[in-house]
Amino acid sequence: MPGHLRLSTRIAGALVGFLLLALTAIGTTLWLSWQLEGSAAAINETGSVRKQEYRLAMLLGRDPGAPGGRYARDARAQIAAIDTTLALIARGDPQRPLGLPPTSTIRTSFDLATLRWQRELRPLALQVLQARGDERLPPLRQFLAGVDDYVGQIDTIVGLIERDNEVRTFWLRASQLALMALAMGGTVVLVYLMFSLIVDPVERLHAGMRSMADTDFGVRLDVASRDEFGQLATGFNHMADRLEQVYGSLEDKVREKTAALEDQNRELALLYDGAAFLQVRQTLEPMCEGFIERIMRYFGADGASVRLIEPSNDKVHLVVHVGLSEEMVRAERCMPVGDCVCGEAAQGRHPVVRLLRAMPHAAPSRCAQAGFATVSVFQIFAQEQHLGVFSLHFRAEKSFNDREAALLETLGRLLGTGIENMRLAAREREMAISEERNMVARGLHDSIAQGLNFLNLQVQMLEKSLQDGDRQEAAGIVPMLRAGVQESYEDVRELLQNFRSRLEEDDLNSALRKAVRKFRAQTGVDASFAADGSGGPPFPREDQLQILFIVQEALSNIRKHAQAGKVLVRVRDGQDFSLSISDNGVGFDCAAVPAAGDSHVGLHIMRERARHINADLAIDSGRGTGTTVRLHVPSAQRRAA
Numbered sequence: 001m002p003g004h005l006r007l008s009t010r011i012a013g014a015l016v017g018f019l020l021l022a023l024t025a026i027g028t029t030l031w032l033s034w035q036l037e038g039s040a041a042a043i044n045e046t047g048s049v050r051k052q053e054y055r056l057a058m059l060l061g062r063d064p065g066a067p068g069g070r071y072a073r074d075a076r077a078q079i080a081a082i083d084t085t086l087a088l089i090a091r092g093d094p095q096r097p098l099g100l101p102p103t104s105t106i107r108t109s110f111d112l113a114t115l116r117w118q119r120e121l122r123p124l125a126l127q128v129l130q131a132r133g134d135e136r137l138p139p140l141r142q143f144l145a146g147v148d149d150y151v152g153q154i155d156t157i158v159g160l161i162e163r164d165n166e167v168r169t170f171w172l173r174a175s176q177l178a179l180m181a182l183a184m185g186g187t188v189v190l191v192y193l194m195f196s197l198i199v200d201p202v203e204r205l206h207a208g209m210r211s212m213a214d215t216d217f218g219v220r221l222d223v224a225s226r227d228e229f230g231q232l233a234t235g236f237n238h239m240a241d242r243l244e245q246v247y248g249s250l251e252d253k254v255r256e257k258t259a260a261l262e263d264q265n266r267e268l269a270l271l272y273d274g275a276a277f278l279q280v281r282q283t284l285e286p287m288c289e290g291f292i293e294r295i296m297r298y299f300g301a302d303g304a305s306v307r308l309i310e311p312s313n314d315k316v317h318l319v320v321h322v323g324l325s326e327e328m329v330r331a332e333r334c335m336p337v338g339d340c341v342c343g344e345a346a347q348g349r350h351p352v353v354r355l356l357r358a359m360p361h362a363a364p365s366r367c368a369q370a371g372f373a374t375v376s377v378f379q380i381f382a383q384e385q386h387l388g389v390f391s392l393h394f395r396a397e398k399s400f401n402d403r404e405a406a407l408l409e410t411l412g413r414l415l416g417t418g419i420e421n422m423r424l425a426a427r428e429r430e431m432a433i434s435e436e437r438n439m440v441a442r443g444l445h446d447s448i449a450q451g452l453n454f455l456n457l458q459v460q461m462l463e464k465s466l467q468d469g470d471r472q473e474a475a476g477i478v479p480m481l482r483a484g485v486q487e488s489y490e491d492v493r494e495l496l497q498n499f500r501s502r503l504e505e506d507d508l509n510s511a512l513r514k515a516v517r518k519f520r521a522q523t524g525v526d527a528s529f530a531a532d533g534s535g536g537p538p539f540p541r542e543d544q545l546q547i548l549f550i551v552q553e554a555l556s557n558i559r560k561h562a563q564a565g566k567v568l569v570r571v572r573d574g575q576d577f578s579l580s581i582s583d584n585g586v587g588f589d590c591a592a593v594p595a596a597g598d599s600h601v602g603l604h605i606m607r608e609r610a611r612h613i614n615a616d617l618a619i620d621s622g623r624g625t626g627t628t629v630r631l632h633v634p635s636a637q638r639r640a641a
Helices: 005-062 068-091 104-130 134-212 228-248 252-277 284-299 326-332 340-348 401-469 471-499 509-521 541-562 594-612
Strands: 303-310 315-322 332-335 350-357 373-381 385-394 526-534 568-575 576-584 614-624 626-633
Touching: 005 068, 005 104, 005 134, 005 401, 068 104, 068 284, 104 134, 134 228, 252 284, 252 326, 252 401, 284 303, 284 315, 284 385, 284 401, 303 340, 315 326, 315 340, 315 385, 326 332, 332 340, 340 350, 340 385, 350 614, 373 401, 385 401, 509 526, 509 568, 541 568, 541 576, 541 594, 541 626, 594 614
Parallel strands: 526 568
Antiparallel strands: 303 315, 303 385, 315 332, 350 373, 373 385, 568 576, 576 626, 614 626
16 A cells, blocks of 8 residues: 555555455355345246146146036136246246346247247137037147147256356355455455554554663664654654753753752742741831842842832932942932932833943943942832832843843832831821720710819809808808819729720730729629630730720719619620620610710710721610610621731
């Protein structure tokens, strides 16, 4: 087969060729056997004509007897049977099968025999049946005289068919022998083809692979064809060439990969160290100094600086610097955006690397005067907010590849995130201080200021009574002044104690237990504390302080208004956090609280603190039934420390 054909095409072609030969041999055998079977049936049917002719002769030779008797019916039936048999043989029957051999001699002989029956013997037989008495003898003698000759003619036809069968039987045997030879020869040829097309190439490929497994990379396979195995051999040779080349330069590759891994490890170490350092809470200058010290050590820079942009006046301020001259620091401590290399980079918001010797300036820049040959400036971003730039100065010419540039950009974003986190923490502290001051101011205004206002009114009334000379009324006012001063003093003292409240080791229960114990010591009221469960995450310190202040405010209200003899503070800490402060005092009408205005200042303060920690505050009270303050923080709103 042509070597340029595909392996699948050659195998399929060989198999299809053998299949066609086998189908031809099998078809020939089937056709010959079918012909032999039809010829055998034709011999039987043709031979039966002789018997039928003799039977008809016997029936015609009998005494007819009465007209229309059984003799006539049998004779006529025999004539019809002969007609049917001759017609069946001439027509053939493919279902049996039955048919004369397709040779002109046999067909002509049979046609002549049929024509003789139709024109000679059959009319004579009918004349015998139609004649009466002695009139039957002449046609009967003629019929009997022609029957022997006709039967001989039929014998001749049967002999021709038998000889034709012998020839066809010979060819059937020959075709069967050819089919056997084809099967054996085809098997041998297919085995040879399989070995030559598949087994031998696979063996050669396997031998080559064994040699290559033994590090013999010089082995090559002969490409004898362009089929799949030829392509495999070509690919194997290419692979061997590549492996030989790679194996020869393996040490260089390993050395390059090791160097690349070391560079990547150094980059990761720098990123990790920088990220860990920038997460530490510190002020701006130490943060920026630690940052530039790390990148200077990594890149071998001779100087560095960090500059932040002031958006209000488009100024770039120098925050920290290392390795820069005092003259440069004085000149560039605050410069407009767009001035010098750092200002240009800050204005363009993209990295800039400048070789100062190649800059076409009439007067050298301050960096060049300081002896630097290369200045590189990279941006500081926090999310999409541009905060400033940081620069690296080199006394030799320095360039950065894509990986180093990407590393510096990432470090710039880390620094920007650290600066922004520091600013956010400062704003958060300012907001917390401002909010706490507002609460303190409201507490002072709504408690001590009211007491002082009351005292002011009483002093005015005392002054008026003294002017009027009403000593009895003045004497009644003095105890009220003393009670007001005492209450204001106690309010101030309680506020100062609340301001000094601190959590011990972030333990909320310990702080609450201490507050209840202090309340019991100051008032003599039977106060107790109970805590159940510890399944929830700890609160942040600020939220714990708010909860402590709510309890202190509730205890203060109990001291001032409840006239209680027993107080219970209970904490249930699970996935949800629940706190209750219950007393058995006089209670009050909860429905009247919104209309009471400033008389229930403590309740408003507690509600504000509850909203600050995303908690729900509920108060259950009635006149003569005591009061219960409930604080609930659901798990969905609970902030973990």
